[in-house]
Amino acid sequence: MSKMIIGLTGGIGSGKSAAATLFAAQGIDLVDTDLLSREVVEPGSSALGQISAHFGEEILNDDGNLNRAKLREQIFANPSEKAWLEALLHPLINDLMRRRLNACKSPYCLLVSPLLLETEQAKFVDRILVIDVSEETQLSRTLQRDGSSRDTIKAIIASQISRKERLARADDIISNEDGLDALEEAVIAQHRRYLANIE
Numbered sequence: 001m002s003k004m005i006i007g008l009t010g011g012i013g014s015g016k017s018a019a020a021t022l023f024a025a026q027g028i029d030l031v032d033t034d035l036l037s038r039e040v041v042e043p044g045s046s047a048l049g050q051i052s053a054h055f056g057e058e059i060l061n062d063d064g065n066l067n068r069a070k071l072r073e074q075i076f077a078n079p080s081e082k083a084w085l086e087a088l089l090h091p092l093i094n095d096l097m098r099r100r101l102n103a104c105k106s107p108y109c110l111l112v113s114p115l116l117l118e119t120e121q122a123k124f125v126d127r128i129l130v131i132d133v134s135e136e137t138q139l140s141r142t143l144q145r146d147g148s149s150r151d152t153i154k155a156i157i158a159s160q161i162s163r164k165e166r167l168a169r170a171d172d173i174i175s176n177e178d179g180l181d182a183l184e185e186a187v188i189a190q191h192r193r194y195l196a197n198i199e
Helices: 016-023 033-039 048-053 067-074 079-102 120-124 134-145 151-160 163-169 180-198
Strands: 007-009 029-032 108-111 127-132 172-175
Touching: 007 029, 007 048, 007 134, 016 029, 016 048, 016 108, 016 180, 029 134, 033 067, 033 079, 048 067, 048 079, 067 151, 079 108, 079 134, 108 163, 127 163, 134 151
Parallel strands: 007 108, 007 127, 029 108, 127 172
Antiparallel strands: none
16 A cells, blocks of 8 residues: 555544545545445445344344344443444454555545544655534534434443544644535645655
């Protein structure tokens, strides 16, 4: 993997996906670990079979897909269940991630991961880009978007690396407090800086 890989991360509700979409609009290939984590538990996959055997059939929707909201509630209430799930899924996700990064064709590649700094994934990237918002903004945006309970969202924020530590480990930071137009401007400016570094 000789191509420059940028790790894009941020807390829940920070706008990682919106920023990633804006980078993609500049022609940059994305490898999104959220999408990979869905891929490894598609109906018929070995991982989904193990999850439903472990948590019970009620963890599945009627169509056979994983009920992610129900699973999220189970694991955030129980650290040992979260550890069990991560031990199953992280190696599968990392394997798929490596293959996708190797297949990148754009001038640099973006690894989009909410858990970039909490997992081994940070060692695959050359630079870390953090999309940053305050915890109040995280909470209000996620409540609007997910319909999860305030307690569940607070547990997710608490389970992620602290904002202070995330910013301390960042090579590049984009603030996303001022809406989509400001975010787009910041992304385009950052994209140009990355291209300048490559040339």
